[in-house]
Amino acid sequence: MFFDNPMAGITFSVKNIYKSFNDICILKNISFDIQDQQTVALVGPSGAGKSVLFRCILGLCSLDCGDVFFKGRKLPSSIVNNSGKFFKDIGVVFQHSALFDGMSVRENVAFSFPKHSAYAVDEALDQVQFPALHRNTYPSALSGGMRRRVSIARAIVRKPNILFLDEPTAGLDPVASHTISLLIQQIQNIYKVTCITITHDILRLPLLAKRVLFLSDQQLLWQGKIDDFLCTSVEEVRNFVHFGTQQDFLSSIR
Numbered sequence: 181m182f183f184d185n186p187m188a189g190i191t192f193s194v195k196n197i198y199k200s201f202n203d204i205c206i207l208k209n210i211s212f213d214i215q216d217q218q219t220v221a222l223v224g225p226s227g228a229g230k231s232v233l234f235r236c237i238l239g240l241c242s243l244d245c246g247d248v249f250f251k252g253r254k255l256p257s258s259i260v261n262n263s264g265k266f267f268k269d270i271g272v273v274f275q276h277s278a279l280f281d282g283m284s285v286r287e288n289v290a291f292s293f294p295k296h297s298a299y300a301v302d303e304a305l306d307q308v309q310f311p312a313l314h315r316n317t318y319p320s321a322l323s324g325g326m327r328r329r330v331s332i333a334r335a336i337v338r339k340p341n342i343l344f345l346d347e348p349t350a351g352l353d354p355v356a357s358h359t360i361s362l363l364i365q366q367i368q369n370i371y372k373v374t375c376i377t378i379t380h381d382i383l384r385l386p387l388l389a390k391r392v393l394f395l396s397d398q399q400l401l402w403q404g405k406i407d408d409f410l411c412t413s414v415e416e417v418r419n420f421v422h423f424g425t426q427q428d429f430l431s432s433i434r
């Protein structure tokens with residue numbers, strides 16, 4: 181007899197997460213599933229709890245309540261108890277790149293992959309179009325865009341199943357933001373990787389994700405396809421999209 185497996189095709193499942201700091205509730209009853217190879221953006225106002233949710237999912241921050249499942253298996257609630265198995269399957273691009281200043285570009289990329297081959301490191305750097313000439317230089321000599329490329333190379337060097345990106349275009353000029361977003365889209369297509377991206381970059385959102393989770397006031401206020409997100413009638417989400425894409429703003433203040 182054949183039984184449907186309700187978790188089939190689901191890479192990631194977050195169930196009824198609660199998190200507070202000093203009795204202040206930050207996340208309230210957050211639940212969602214992410215399908216294999218899906219590209220999802222986590223969007224919402226500053227302070228909504230996006231980064232805390234990321235940290236909770238990654239086990240970098242303990243949960244008050246709730247569970248996270250990866251490929252049907254419940255993850256330990258804290259990184260301290262984590263076997264490390266999960267971390268072999270994921271790549272993380274941290275906010276502001278989080279490179280090690282005392283390591284060269286190549287050493288940074290190799291860091292999460294101690295048994296790396298030089299070939300794998302260069303392959304990842306090729307993938308992010310990082311110039312060969314500068315691969316032995318140190319992060320302090322790189323522009324923001326170049327640092328971002330290194331952090332993406334570090335996240336993909338192990339060819340992960342799932343990629344977490346925390347504001348990959350923050351602090352970059354519009355051209356560099358666009359280039360980095362195109363690069364991420366290319367990586368999604370080549371590696372067929374499940375991607376979860378925190379971003380405020382509404383203009384680049386269609387490049388980064390096909391589905392959106394909108395977090396506000398501690399809760400998951402809205403979730404759905406990118407096209408529906410961009411023209412939703414839900415007021416708070418609509419305002420967020422409007423101010424994130426306002427093309428007529430400059431002409432109105434000139």
Ligand SMILES: Nc1ncnc2c1ncn2[C@@H]1O[C@H](COP(=O)(O)OP(=O)(O)OP(=O)(O)O)[C@@H](O)[C@H]1O
Pocket residue numbers: 201202206224225226227228229230231232233
């Ligand atoms: N370690 C901590 N201790 C206490 N409060 C915290 C801690 N980490 C985060 N917070 C609080 O949790 C709330 C959510 O923060 P978080 O960084 O997740 O917001 P965010 O949605 O990612 O914001 P932004 O878009 O500005 O990065 C904030 O009020 C923040 O002050």
